[in-house]
Amino acid sequence: MDWKKIPNVAMYGKSDWSDKVRKTPNCTVEKAKQIAEKDPSITFFFFCRENMSLGGINESFKPGDAIFFSGAPWYGSAPQCDSYEKAVVGRKNQNKMTDTEWQNFKQAIKDLKAAPESDSSPNFQQIVQCHIDAMRTPAGQKWGAHGGINFLTWHRAYLQHFEARLRSFNSAVFLPYWDWIVDRAIPKQLGKTSEWGVTRRSNPNFSGVAKTKDLENLLKKTTFIEFSEAVENAPFHNSVHGVVGGDMVSAASPSDPLFWLHHCFIDKLFANWQRMHGNIKHPNMGEVLLPPPIITKTNGQVWSFLNLGYNYI
Ligand SMILES: [Cu+2]
Numbered sequence: 001m002d003w004k005k006i007p008n009v010a011m012y013g014k015s016d017w018s019d020k021v022r023k024t025p026n027c028t029v030e031k032a033k034q035i036a037e038k039d040p041s042i043t044f045f046f047f048c049r050e051n052m053s054l055g056g057i058n059e060s061f062k063p064g065d066a067i068f069f070s071g072a073p074w075y076g077s078a079p080q081c082d083s084y085e086k087a088v089v090g091r092k093n094q095n096k097m098t099d100t101e102w103q104n105f106k107q108a109i110k111d112l113k114a115a116p117e118s119d120s121s122p123n124f125q126q127i128v129q130c131h132i133d134a135m136r137t138p139a140g141q142k143w144g145a146h147g148g149i150n151f152l153t154w155h156r157a158y159l160q161h162f163e164a165r166l167r168s169f170n171s172a173v174f175l176p177y178w179d180w181i182v183d184r185a186i187p188k189q190l191g192k193t194s195e196w197g198v199t200r201r202s203n204p205n206f207s208g209v210a211k212t213k214d215l216e217n218l219l220k221k222t223t224f225i226e227f228s229e230a231v232e233n234a235p236f237h238n239s240v241h242g243v244v245g246g247d248m249v250s251a252a253s254p255s256d257p258l259f260w261l262h263h264c265f266i267d268k269l270f271a272n273w274q275r276m277h278g279n280i281k282h283p284n285m286g287e288v289l290l291p292p293p294i295i296t297k298t299n300g301q302v303w304s305f306l307n308l309g310y311n312y313i
Helices: 029-038 099-114 124-136 151-169 212-219 224-232 237-244 258-276 299-303
Strands: 002-011 020-024 044-048 066-069 075-087 089-091 310-312
Touching: 002 044, 002 066, 002 310, 020 029, 029 044, 029 066, 029 075, 075 089, 075 310, 099 124, 099 151, 124 151, 151 224, 151 258, 151 299, 212 224, 212 258, 224 237, 224 258, 237 258, 258 310
Parallel strands: 089 310
Antiparallel strands: 002 075, 020 066, 044 066, 044 075
């Protein structure tokens, strides 16, 4: 199992600790990982290297204490501790993927494309059609997937469905993300448009796409609505669709594999923001996202990426 280490943080003392599963003294990081891997309810733990007392919670912690939680973290800085998050599926930066990982990913997309149409296990074209419906039909526009408060949660559910379908062909597959703030070119391994039957602009110009400074400002947004609006529009989500061009600026954008890597990075930014603003919830946590069978969960059920069984490693 993959783990993501977040150095020098602990669960925020003044947050809701009702998700605490247990505390194990005299532990090691390795032992703590084993405990967490045996208990599916555990999504993360923090491990104390030094004595620590936290404001808000009336408890002190000793070196070797491992404190386990379910649900989503809300971190505060804690130089005495490190946090470790479980990842059943570890989503990686595309620029760190091995040749085999690329081959597996591309082959799984091809397998999904070749799969027959099915109402219970939609194939690639049916999954693309779901996005077209979300943008183009009056019923679909009510799902709030674009220009609305369900942009992040709807696409999180959409990506997870796609990833699960790819993993049904090869369980080693994960969704990669394309960090276009750092890598300002189309990933080479997906560069051949004829391989995917899609169109793109011939000379993409990334000058209008967000830079590190824009990202810093984005992560400082203090309300969900502000964050969601900012990340959906220029110079983030919308700009990258525009820069790639061709099918990526159409409602059928998911037909280009780049869509999934692009949205995976948007979801990673959402995940990063959530770690820093853990007390914030979606304005409508109970709303059921649509349409089944591709999108079935509520906003609340997709709020924690750790509960969904993946992490960015
Ligand atoms: Cu979309």
